[in-house]
Amino acid sequence: MTETPPLTPAEFAHRYRIPILLVILVGVFMAVLDNNIVAIALPTITSDFNVPLGQSQWIATAYIITIIATVLIFGTLSPVLGKARLYICGMALFVASSAACGLAHTLPLLVLSRIVQGIGAAMLMSISMAIIMQVFPLHERGKALGYVTATVGLGLIIGPALGGVLVEALGWPYVFFVNVPIGIVMLIPAVRYLKLEETGSKIGKLDSPGIALFIALMAGVALFVNELANPPVNMTSLSAYAVFTLAALAAFVLRERSARNPLMDLSLFSDRRFVLPSASLVLYFVATFILIIILPFYFEGVMGWKPLQVGLVAFVMPVAMIVSAPVFGRTYDKRPSKNYPAIGVLGMGGGFFLCGYGFATQSVLVIVIALILAGLFRSIFQGPNTIEIMGSLPAEKAGIASSLLVILQDLGILLGISAGSILLVLQLNALGYTGAVLDAGAGMLPPIFANAMYAGGLCCVVAAMVTYKR
Template identity: 40%
Template structure:
């Protein structure tokens, strides 16, 4: 391998990879941005799609659900496959499939076709997401990894900022099909750039040692879990019991299988590493709390305070803008000073300012609530970058596995947060609770609880 004698910071990287590291980062972040933006834009377009195909909202919801199910269930599988194909080939293939899926979605003539092509899109997105963080870790020296992941967090924040408003403009002016077509030029530019610049030295497995039984069990348990939580949040019933039973049984069999398999889909020994399990558990708690905010915030401000949707959307951008601005700074601090408890401090700030946000709502101080919202964004940025770096650095020889496991945990936490928030808000609107509290007061109570979840995360990731 060719190295630079003048710069010891990148002595483990080839000269070409080191020189192109920011181009490679831009390519990876393009894929991340495209997938993230598409998910949020489709949510905005869902009512129009429902009317266009003359179906119920329950039927059209499968456009979103099928995408999420496929992405989450396939992360680990594609992470394993990348050990054989190499990360770059799988990433490029994912780019192609996602872009083609977007094209086919736009030309769909029925809801069934649209759902099928959304699943195709999800396969491509899963390929891209499962190994994107691993690629970033591979092309940057240790002294720059935090900064690179900071840029990744900023791109995620940008996606959260512009997707809802951009989706509304596209749907209103061009129609729902263009929420898919908008990905095509981005995908072409990204693909051409990837073919030219995305070249890194990798150690690949000679054979595809795929645990097909374990893979099948993992897909079954993830689908059962997501359907279980989704149905439970809607009141529960027979489907809840069936999916819950399938999940428990398949999880038990999966653990037995992976414990005794020579080439497991998921190497369970990673869960014995304290350096991995603490930041990973903190990450799940963080995404549970963050997605609860995303669900309850608009409900509170629209239904309780009678704000317009535009006003709610603009104020929700406050937190995302703060994340966008602070994430690169967070990465720089982590790289330069190696502050080992920066992630714990970040989520501690997030938790305390969420409690402050809830208190401001309780006393009716909206300005104070908005300031608190900005501080929540600052805390999120200070947590996400060092936490991701800690997870990916915990077992350097297993970056492919860690990248896909982290992506799975992130989606799991997100969906669990949505399900929990939906259940709690449904209870808030119920008149049979007999607590004598208004829905608004109960929602504020939920915000206090969310602050508590963040504080638990701070304790979990703290390094003594």
């Protein structure tokens, strides 16, 4: 009797690509969830630790800054460490640090635990897309990435609502403890099915100066936009942050050009196939988070709604994205087109302009329709645009490309949050108002929110122009 030869790693990964996808989706979900679930717990944490809000905000910002600063490092190391090993270690670190966050009894310990949690999230996110691109054949990648898009939307939906329930029912530590059982359960299939064909590539000496300069650059960007978004702006501090950021950028570029084994291959940014969809992705996230940051202020400040009512409206766009993403993913697989990203982000811009009109006229119906349209067109944009970015680079650079996707996404989020705040505050200051946004009154606020949405719509139009293929 002839024995069946064992499956090769590539054959094994292809046969079990669905369980592998499930493992990846859970990791993405946890990382996205922790990007926004903490926001709802901040007031309670601030009160419990008896610290100013300016200090407690580092609980949120330390996480995202750490991801931006380290995700490229893990993408660079993935060919050496192995994508499967890196992902499993990342999930284990994320689970352990989540438990440490919940057990932290001082603010410094909590921030430190969040930094470690951000490192675990960066390990997960740095090679998630690369793993999907590796295990799924070309004709199934659109659908697979559509599920990733839907998972991101699910994380955005559940985060605030789940955070509120956990804080009210069990206390703020449970916004972190919730990750522990999920992560432990998913480690079992991760170890069982993540047996990938690894290239076994080697890199020379790690670019330690490049790593230090990149971390400094990201810290400078975060400090600069944070200062700009919190008026009254201290011009001395703002100028110092700007000089520091530009100096770090110049030093990083010079270092990477001369390094034998650079952290970041700057030649990527000479390839239009990579640069244009990447720029479009940043603008897309800037526009998205302008909306996300101002929507609650509009409904509470203008319409007088309660947070629960606002949360229901905030569900509309992510739900539309979740429902439509797999459908458009299958459409892309059957009828691929390089202009799906341009169509998607342009349609999203149309939804944003319509939302601005709804804000100005105080029409809830128009706003809801606009959010549905924006969610549908987000699905058309995000999956195909990700494929364009990942497909523009050779297979051996998949880990780097996956890491850069995370950096671009989080940079867009950071800039979008800051832009939303700046747009509101500058307009109010121009009208002579310097108080809290919610106290400005329904008579003053509608056109201000409308203008902010028009700015988001313009970001989408520019993104469509950038990514359009003639």
